[in-house]
Amino acid sequence: MLEADLKAQLKGYLERAKRPIHIIASIDDGEKSRELLSLLDDLKDASPKITVDTGGDDARRPSFALTSPGHDIHLRFAGLPMGHEFTSLVLALLQVGGHPSKAAQETLEQVAALEGDYDFETYYSLSCQNCPDVVQALNLAAVLNPRIRHTAIDGALFQDEVEAREIMSVPTVFLNGQPFDQGRMTLEQIVAKLDTGAAAREAAKIAQKDAFDVLVVGGGPAGAAAAVYAARKGIRTGVAAERFGGQVLDTMAIENFISVKATEGPKLAAALEQHVREYEVDIMNLQRATQLAPAGDDGLIEVKLENGASLKSRTVILSTGARWRQMNVPGEDQYRNKGVAYCPHCDGPLFKGKRVAVIGGGNSGVEAAIDLAGIVAHVTLIEYDAQLRADEVLQRKLRSLPNVRIITSAQTTEVLGDGNRVNGLVYRDRVGGDSHRLELEGVFVQIGLLPNTEWLKGVVELSPRGEIVVDARGQTSVPGVFAAGDATIVPYKQIVIAMGEGSKAALGAFDHLIRASAPVQAETEAA
Template identity: 70%
Template sequence: MLDANIANQLRSYLEKLQRPIELIAALDESEQADEMWTLLQEIAALSPKISLRQDAAADRRPSFSVGQPGEAARIRFSGIPMGHEFTSLVLALLQTGGHPPKADAELLATIRAIPGTFRFTTFISLSCHNCPEVVQALNLLAVVNPGISHEMVDGALFQDEIEARQIMGVPTVLLNDEHFGQGRMTLEEIVGRLDTNAQQREAERITARAPFDVLIVGGGPAGAAAAIYAARKGIRTGVVSERFGGQVLDTLAIENFISVKETDGPRLAAGLEQHVREYEVDIMNLQQAAALLPADASGLHTVRLTSGATLRSKTVIIATGARWREMNVPGEREYRGHGVAYCPHCDGPLFKGKRVAVIGGGNSGVEAAIDLAGVVAHVTLIEFEAMLRADAVLQKKLFSLPNVQVLTSALTNEVTGTGGKVDGLVYTDRPSGQKQRIDLEGVFVQIGLLPNSDWLKGTIDLSPRGEIEIDARGASSLPGVFAAGDVTTVPYKQIIIAMGEGARAALGAFDHLIRTSVT
């Protein structure tokens, strides 16, 4: 299972174990069980601190637990954690073995103090790039707090349970067998939901902060670049964001970032945060902006957050990015997570052997259809315009696939369903005006982006599309407030363009500070 290079790297990691750990396998007669047992034997052979045995007492098989000898294990993997989840396995081994987790000391103290019993289960797919962060966060909770346990379940391996629970989006997290959350969640976000007083305490800490010279709202590529450029000027810089990395976290393959031949969104986002943290930047994560108040008599702008906290700054750079555009048709929101999805890489494996539709004929839509065609039984791509808008090379690949049908000049009217999940889609053939129905089990929406600017309406000038109007220096219509990235009127929503715009906005803000400081 492990090639020589990976085995050698893992052996060096396992030298950091400070106490013994025990792997307990619950196997069946399947081929996957044989693979799991081989993997566990190879891992156990890499460290004298790891013991391995079998025990059939488990609800799901094949599976294995990671724990300390003589104690009930609190981490379980139901499935073979390779691919994106291999790091989750390595961290579970290290942290169970006493290697300290990389988390803020205050946050770890909060986790230890959470009272009660919490039994988490996370359904994942091995191709999901959002799942590992959730798995690793919940595993860490289980290591730190004896009242918490966590089990990772590979949906592709336990397909019957996926069907029975009607899970059609990953990661899906259950707490004590009740729905807890779906999609990407950070450690801080999960802890905040378990510790009901955490949000109030954090809001008080944020409000108590001294005013900034530059406050950046948004932690994506534009916000990260703005933070670095501002901090390098030696001025007091803060970043407040819902999740550092922004929409990049939902991007899988990135092959057009100049000088980096190939990377993925989570890796790039981690690099952005690491780079920003090299400077004296105050990062306030998991915070959503609610309102912007123009500068008062003291020259300070105020940003109010949904948590009730407020932040003050001499200048503000808005880099809140954009979000997936919705179809806004009946059934879309009702069946979100139950057949309606927005990430083909994450949720595609859950539709293996099924019929699905992709809405949108741009690059994102065509790429999604190509990816899904290798997993599902059939893909119907639906485009409103008379022709696809994707790059020619992508269209050539799409039309070469035998299980893909393309419908152009088609208006999606409704997503239908029965039994709590999608069973079809209704569209209008625009040339004839006739409505048609397609029987299918999944709908992947890929129709572009909407700027995250709703909280700014009535405060600064926005375009008819809701984008912030800016000038050549990144300045908005409100003096001292700048903007950058996908939330602005700058065309071509690309990572590399957003970074450049973030740098420009930071330089514009610094120039504004210099000029307004002179009486």
């Protein structure tokens, strides 16, 4: 099942297990069960601490539970956790085997102290880069707290359940049989939803913090670079981020990050955070900024957060990034995650054998159409312009595919559905003016980015597109407030450019601090 080099790596990892790991498999006569048995044989060969019992009686087959003798652990994989989920399997084995998690001790204690019975089910796809975070978080919770159960389910393998539960986006999490949440979630976010008093406690803690020299708002590539450059100057640096990593977390393949031939978004995001944590940076995750107040008489800029707390700093670097742009047509919001999707890598496998549309003819749209064509029955790509805007090499590949139709000069006007899921789309021919209906089951929107700057309107200067206006040093229209990354007017929204702009903004902020303090120092020396 596993390649020789992967077996060797696995063996090395499993040497860290401290206690026995018992695997109980539920199988049938199908091909997937045979593949699972092969995988379990490889796991057993990789560590003397692993034992396998194939007499499980779980209704989902193939599936297997992980536990340890003398420990009350309820953790199960339904399907074969390969692809992006292989890391989830390795981590689960280590944690069931007693290897400690690297999560914050405060969070681990919070999970262990949760009261009540929680039976989680997570539906994932093997190509989803967002799913492992959720699977790993809930697996860890199941190891820490015996009243938490978790089953990670391959949606492509258990299509009957996906259809019955009307799941059209992954990761999708159910709690005690009821929908809990969708999309990427960290352990901290999950605990915050379960522990209703957590947000208030965190707000109180934040309110007690002293003022920063540099406060970075946003934790994507620009924010991470700004934090590193600021911290290296030896000044008090903080980062308030809604989710550390930003949009990079939603990026599948990265092949244009100079000096790194190829990587994946979540891996790069983890590396960014690890680098920032090498310095004395106060990282405040899961914090959304809602208001910016220019410096008052005390010389401090204030950033108010959604939880009611406020942070103050001598300078601020705004790196709030951008999000996928919506079509803003009837039916889009109603059928979000019910056929309307924004991540073809994550949700594509759920549309196997179905008809879908991709909205957008740039690189993202054409790449999405190419990827989906290998999974779904048919793809219709709809582009507003008279021609596609993607690179020519991508266009040639797209046009070579037999199950793809390209429609240009077309404006999507409505997403149709039956109340539960998408069943069609209406577009207007921009040349003739006629409207046409497409019968389909999925709509993937890939029409560019929208800056996360609504909360800054009326405070800092924004472009007509809502981007923050900055000068060559990253300075905004507000003294002491700098900005960097996809939220600004700087063209070419690329990771490497965002990092450079974040570094530049931090240097600009440091220069501002030096110049602002110089007169005070001079007066002191004169006295």
